[in-house]
Amino acid sequence: MVDVNEEGFFEHPEQWTREIASQIAADDGIDELTPQHWQVIDFMRKEYFAKGTGPTVRVLGKTSGVTVKDLYLLFPKGPAKMAARIAGIPKPKGCI
Amino acid sequence: MTRNIVILGGGTGGTLTANRLRRHFDHDDVAITVIDQDDHHVYQPGLLFVPFGLAAPDEIIRPLQRQLHRHIEFIQADIDMVDVERDTVVLPGGREVHYDVLIVATGATLALDETEGLTGQGWMSNVFTFYDLAGAAGLHDALTEFQGGRIVVNVVDMPIKCPVAPLEFCFLADWYFTQRGIRDQVHITYATPLDAAFTKPIAAAALGDLLTEKGIELVTEFNTGSIVSTTDGPGALVGYDGREVPFDLAVVVPLHSGAAYVGRSPGLGDDLNFVPTNQATLQTMAHPNIFAIGDATNVPASKAGSVTHFEGEVLTENVIRFLEGRELDATYDGHANCFIETGFGKALLIDFNYATEPMEGHFPAAVGLPLLKESRLNHLGKLMFQSFYWHGLLPGRDIPLIGADMPTRGKHRPTTKTNHTTQQGATR
Numbered sequence: 001m002v003d004v005n006e007e008g009f010f011e012h013p014e015q016w017t018r019e020i021a022s023q024i025a026a027d028d029g030i031d032e033l034t035p036q037h038w039q040v041i042d043f044m045r046k047e048y049f050a051k052g053t054g055p056t057v058r059v060l061g062k063t064s065g066v067t068v069k070d071l072y073l074l075f076p077k078g079p080a081k082m083a084a085r086i087a088g089i090p091k092p093k094g095c096i
Numbered sequence: 097m098t099r100n101i102v103i104l105g106g107g108t109g110g111t112l113t114a115n116r117l118r119r120h121f122d123h124d125d126v127a128i129t130v131i132d133q134d135d136h137h138v139y140q141p142g143l144l145f146v147p148f149g150l151a152a153p154d155e156i157i158r159p160l161q162r163q164l165h166r167h168i169e170f171i172q173a174d175i176d177m178v179d180v181e182r183d184t185v186v187l188p189g190g191r192e193v194h195y196d197v198l199i200v201a202t203g204a205t206l207a208l209d210e211t212e213g214l215t216g217q218g219w220m221s222n223v224f225t226f227y228d229l230a231g232a233a234g235l236h237d238a239l240t241e242f243q244g245g246r247i248v249v250n251v252v253d254m255p256i257k258c259p260v261a262p263l264e265f266c267f268l269a270d271w272y273f274t275q276r277g278i279r280d281q282v283h284i285t286y287a288t289p290l291d292a293a294f295t296k297p298i299a300a301a302a303l304g305d306l307l308t309e310k311g312i313e314l315v316t317e318f319n320t321g322s323i324v325s326t327t328d329g330p331g332a333l334v335g336y337d338g339r340e341v342p343f344d345l346a347v348v349v350p351l352h353s354g355a356a357y358v359g360r361s362p363g364l365g366d367d368l369n370f371v372p373t374n375q376a377t378l379q380t381m382a383h384p385n386i387f388a389i390g391d392a393t394n395v396p397a398s399k400a401g402s403v404t405h406f407e408g409e410v411l412t413e414n415v416i417r418f419l420e421g422r423e424l425d426a427t428y429d430g431h432a433n434c435f436i437e438t439g440f441g442k443a444l445l446i447d448f449n450y451a452t453e454p455m456e457g458h459f460p461a462a463v464g465l466p467l468l469k470e471s472r473l474n475h476l477g478k479l480m481f482q483s484f485y486w487h488g489l490l491p492g493r494d495i496p497l498i499g500a501d502m503p504t505r506g507k508h509r510p511t512t513k514t515n516h517t518t519q520q521g522a523t524r
Contacts, residue, residue: 057319058253058351062367069321072336078317 009091016088024086044087054084054092102195106132106160109390109404110201116412116492118165129169135160146232148272163490178361180383202355204391210351218325223346244281245344251288252320257399264437270310271439287315296453370394376426378411397430406431406500431502435478443474449502457507
C-alpha cells in the first residue's frame, strides 16, 4: 500500500521502491527503465531529499547530465511531472 | 566605527531598502552604498502598457540615483563577483568594496540565449518580448502595423517576473484590436508551460474563464523547445513534445535567471543564479551577513514588485536587528498583491501569500476593492499606483492601512478545499 494523491504523486516518498518505480513507469507507457531513466530518477530523489522539492525541467536539463531534448525522449509526457511520479516524490513546486 | 551596508542593485528592492535604512541609521554609524550597472530606473509595471500606446517609454523611466536619499553613495559599475568569505564585492578592474552587511537586490535577467531560435531572423521584427523597454517599444510599432493574423503570447518557463503580465497582455490585445475594429481578423493564443491559465487554482479558474469569454485560445503544458522565424513571414513555436504553435507575431516571455555575477560568486546562488534565501527572514543561506530581496531570491513567492515592497519592511527590520546582534524577525508571509488589467478600462485584484491562494471578497477589508472580479475601481487603482511608486514606495513610505502581512478580513474562504486535495490510501 502506498499513498498517492489524485494526480498519482506520492504522499510519502519513503514508501517508494525501485520495483514500484518500474510498475508506475509501465502504467505510464514506459516498458523498460533504461540506465538513463534511472540516472534521472535517482537525481530527482536526491534533489528532493536535499531541497524539499523536485527540480523543474530546466534545472534537470542543466544539472542532471541529460539534456532537455533527451529528457523528453525518456519521459514523453513531460519530464518533470512524469519523472517525479516514477521517482515517488511530490509534484515539483517550481512554478508560482 | 562606521559600518558599511552595501546594496547590489538599485531597482525596486534595492532603492526602497536603501532609503528605509538611511532613515533609520545615523550617518556616522552606518554608511550605505548602492551599486548598479546603469543609472536608470524603469517602472516595470508600465512595460505592459507601452505596446498598446497606453504609456510612452519616457514616462516610465527615471534617473536611478535621484530615487536615492542624498546620503547614500551610488557606484555605477558592473559587479564582477562577491567573495562571501572575505565580506567583499569585487568590481571590474579589481576595485574592492567591503561590507558588514550585503543586500542582494539585482533581480532577474532575461536569458534570451537559452531558447533556441528566440533571437533568430524574426527577432524584433515579428518575435518580441515586452519584458524590457526596447522590446516593448518595438512591439508597439509592430502592433500598430499589424492588420490581422495569428498572435501567440508564450511563457517559455517559470519562474518569471509578474506571472500575470502575459495574461494581461492577452486581455489588452483583445481590447486593442476590438478598438481598431479588426478583432475578428486576429487569432490570439496563450501558450503556457503550466497546466492551467495560472498557478493558483481559484485564480486559474477565474482567469481561464476570462480567456474563454474573450475568445483567446489557451494551450497548456507547452514547453517551448525552439522558435522558428523569418524576417517577414510566419513562424512557429516548436514544443519539446513536437507540438507546433504557428504565429505571424510572437510575444515571448523568455527564461529568467538571476544576475550573472551570482554565478561567478562561489556559494552565493543556485543553478539558475537565484540566491537561496530564508523565506521568512530574508537572510541568505550563503552567509549570515548577506540578505536578499525581490526577484533575486529563490523564495516561493511571485517575482513581483508588491512582494519586494512587502519584503522590504521585514528586510529593513532584520538588517537593523543583525547589526544590533539581536534575533531576526521571521515574519515575511509571502504576501503578494497584483492588479490584473483585463482591458476595456477594467481590472481584477488578487491578494495572496505563501499559504493562502487568491480568493474572492474585498481588499483590504469588507469595504474595499473587489477581489478576483473585474471592476473599473481596480483599473483606476492600477493607474494611480505609478505615482505612489515614485513618491511613496521607493522613498520607503508605508501604504496607509496596508502592511506587509496579508489581510484576511473581507475575504471569502471557499467552503470546500480546492487546493492540494488528496486521496489517501489509493493503491498501486
